[in-house]
Amino acid sequence: MNDDSLNRLFACARQLPPDTSRAEFGFETRLLAGLREQRRRHGVATLVWRLCPWFAATVAVLGCWTLLQPPDFSMASTLGRADDVLLTELLTGTTP
Amino acid sequence: MPTDEALVASTLAGDEAAFGELARRHKGKVFGMAARFCGNSHDLEDLAQTVFLRVWRSLGGFRGDAPFEHWLARLTIRCCYDFLRAAKRRPPELPLDAADSVLAPDDTSCHARETIHTALARLRPDARLVLTLLELENHSVRAISEATGWSEANVKVRAHRARLALKQILASHHE
Numbered sequence: 001m002n003d004d005s006l007n008r009l010f011a012c013a014r015q016l017p018p019d020t021s022r023a024e025f026g027f028e029t030r031l032l033a034g035l036r037e038q039r040r041r042h043g044v045a046t047l048v049w050r051l052c053p054w055f056a057a058t059v060a061v062l063g064c065w066t067l068l069q070p071p072d073f074s075m076a077s078t079l080g081r082a083d084d085v086l087l088t089e090l091l092t093g094t095t096p
Numbered sequence: 097m098p099t100d101e102a103l104v105a106s107t108l109a110g111d112e113a114a115f116g117e118l119a120r121r122h123k124g125k126v127f128g129m130a131a132r133f134c135g136n137s138h139d140l141e142d143l144a145q146t147v148f149l150r151v152w153r154s155l156g157g158f159r160g161d162a163p164f165e166h167w168l169a170r171l172t173i174r175c176c177y178d179f180l181r182a183a184k185r186r187p188p189e190l191p192l193d194a195a196d197s198v199l200a201p202d203d204t205s206c207h208a209r210e211t212i213h214t215a216l217a218r219l220r221p222d223a224r225l226v227l228t229l230l231e232l233e234n235h236s237v238r239a240i241s242e243a244t245g246w247s248e249a250n251v252k253v254r255a256h257r258a259r260l261a262l263k264q265i266l267a268s269h270h271e
Binding site: 002 | 112115116119120123124127128130131132137140141144145148149152206207208209211212213231232234259262263266267
């Protein structure tokens with residue numbers, strides 16, 4: 001194929017621009033709906049991101065509080081630990 | 097009737113309807129250019145949405161020293177180039193028969209468009225972009241240079257190589 005043929009091919013193609021009327025129909029409505037959805041999602045993500053330090057602080061405080069708690073000798077916690085000696089002592093009142 | 101610049105200002109002030117009006121005014125040109133690079137209406141819709149969403153995000157950077165239309169055209173070209181680079185799809189396996197018959201007097205522009213579209217789809221993204229903008233969209237070398245960030249000499253070299261590649265594609269089919 002030579003330059004002339006290619007130029008004529010381009011000229012023919014230029015004469016008939018693509019018909020996009022069907023795709024364009026109602027485009028603004030879909031665009032604005034997509035935009036609103038994106039902003040809503042962005043809003044939720046921003047809120048979660050802003051709350052992250054508070055979540056982290058809460059976890060840290062709870063962790064510290066748990067560590068600083070005095071040992072618990074109640075029956076429930078003893079059963080949980082499955083400590084035989086302590087359990088016997090708790091049930092009988094005597095040291096084995 | 098508000099100007100484009102007034103609509104941009106209203107959009108930046110939070111008026112969503114102003115942005116809708118901007119989209120309504122300019123969607124024809126965006127769709128027209130995007131359609132040169134898309135094989136189906138689904139991709140076309142996606143690409144047009146991408147362009148306008150990028151416009152929405154970048155409106156703050158519109159300084160108004162050039163018409164909004166030019167700014168939008170540059171942004172559209174960049175989006176189209178990104179689309180071409182991201183598309184890992186194989187080029188459509190459509191027949192190139194129209195390449196032989198396009199020179200016949202009874203041939204139609206529709207055939208020529210299909211032929212060119214199919215042949216262009218086999219080029220590298222940069223080659224396809226340059227040839228489409230130069231030959232089908234009638235952009236100047238300077239405008240392409242501004243939109244892509246390539247130097248004018250670079251655009252000319254790319255266009256020359258793209259033409260050679262396109263001729264080879266059409267000729268190889270002819271044989």
